[in-house]
Amino acid sequence: MVHQGEDKMKRKVGIIKYLLVLPVALLLGGCYTVLWMPNSDTAQLPANQYDNNGYDFYNQDYYGGYWSYYNTPWWVGPVNSYTPYSPSEPSRSSDVQNLRDNTGGRNDVGTERPAMQSGSAGRNSSGNDNIGKQNNNSNNSPANNNSNTQNTQTRSQNNSGNNNSLDNNALRNNNGSRNSGSGRR
């Protein structure tokens, strides 16, 4: 029993050591995080002092229009502006060249300038790139209950020595689980 108590104490001390070593190591090594301390002159939250140069795991789709709300610390504000976000909306282009003369005919290649003398007359697909370009934010029975009971009796009232006796061996925790001691032969 004493041995068990010592083991338990050793384990507790071991865990506490682990838990203490980490903060101490951080203190000695220097920690990246700088806690804001209230200034007695201006006890305002460091709204303009926060240095947010970390990475963002989620893209804007994840938070819809509230991306900035969820990616800005609560003490940095204001962040309440709602910016509707439509991920499928194409970016606008002022280049209308690809709309001109769109008569339904072929967009023949090689008509914009003569074919080069040397080299194959490859197709020129330039000029159409802006159409459909996406706003890329991707980085972001128990039977027989006999009721006709009669003569209810208890035997061996003088068996008082059995309280909590070895009798319990087969009783305790027999809740349908395995009897471990002899369970797997």
Place this chain on the structure above:
Amino acid sequence: MKTHNIKHLYGYFAVLVSFFLFSSISFSQGVSDALRVGIDGLGANARALGMGNSYIGLSDDASAAFFNPAGFGLIKGIEFTGGLDYYNSSTNTTFFNNSSSSSNSATRLNNLSLVLPFPTTRGSLVFGISYHQTNTLDGQLSFSGFNKNSSFINFLNSPPQDSYIPYDLYLTDTNFVTPLTGNLNQSGSILNSGAINNWTFSGAVEVAQNLYVGMNLNIINGDFKSINDYYEDDTQGFYSNVETDPGNPNTLGFQTFYLKRVLDWGISGWNAKVGMLYQLKNNARIGITIQFPKTYDIKEQLTVNGHSIFANGTRYDLNSSYYSDSSPVKYSIVTPYEIAGGFSYNLKGLILSGQATLIDYSQMQFENPDGISQQTVDDANKSIKYLLGPVINYNLGAEYTIPDMGLRLRLGYMGQPSPYKNDPPEYSRKYITGGIGILAAKTVSIDLGYAHGWWKNYGDNYGSNISRTYQDITVDKLILTTTFNF
């Protein structure tokens, strides 16, 4: 002992009385008791459950208290979370070629959490307090079948049990000999209920850019109750002309032996966990956690009742006080270290995550017996070493956000191999999971997670493989989590 003359026996009882008054009370503590608290539960977060609890590499909400405390460092707003769950467990049992099914369910408040990021000018310092359910202990079992070869009555009446229960119920003669050695219908049911909850105090800090370290301290509380009703009936009239106590006509025609055992646990304890989480650029994270051994302090009360019934209606009842604990028994169960690593990757809105956890169940231990003997505890620990081994649990999850709808769809899978060394794969716990989530308003998100699990198991009513139930177990769990961000 059973051949002793009854007069000599009572003299022997007197010696026993004095022995038990001044020595530890012996009883049997089993591997299944250790596993009851040692096998990890399904947690209390809907998003995590929907992703197969593959969350060590994400953990950027209040459930970091359960999965990876370092994840608290990623939280930028004040967050309050509440949730409840519905749990249903069903068991199909095969017992001597007879099948039975039963189920049990419970609905509980499973989570209340508050996360508070401290203002910083650089980095992150976040603390959290959480009350959450870590494990559900609900279960049930029913069985009925005809056993030709053995009986619990005879088992109790034989060494090493040497119980006086058969004698007290007039199922033996005065020399402790019983004719009831088999050819009885055995039936019964077991209803288990309870849960383990944690009060968790957590903290995390960004120790280097994008590197977060966190730890928590868990104060454990919980309860467990197992109600076991067991019957043996002479359904085929094998003993209709037999007096179990020869010379006593009331014992002619044995009909029913009934034993009721109620095991009641009060659970308390503590443990700690440390975690690390590193964000790799904009779309990937890796996490590592070390779960220190959990110490569960068990306060156990066993209550036993029973009776026998004979053909003429005579019924003999057990004196419950002889076989029940007069005061609670106490002991501790210490679980092994759990070392886990996980990752998550955001592939253009499709988040993939995976993790693995190493648990060596052979390192579980019973400790600090109070009311039971050290020898009993040592024997139980020896059984643990002999029967259990190391396993690697694995979790996989995915989450996709439908851009136009803002609806988050989740899928997951988790596997928990059986802690028993030689169990085949069908004895491993397997879960498929799914879930949905939506940012219902600027500050409110609602998540629903579901898991369906299935595995096989077996159990013995007594002895080893002489009265065995083969179980097909399925569980369903539904979690609703609501989060407010301020």
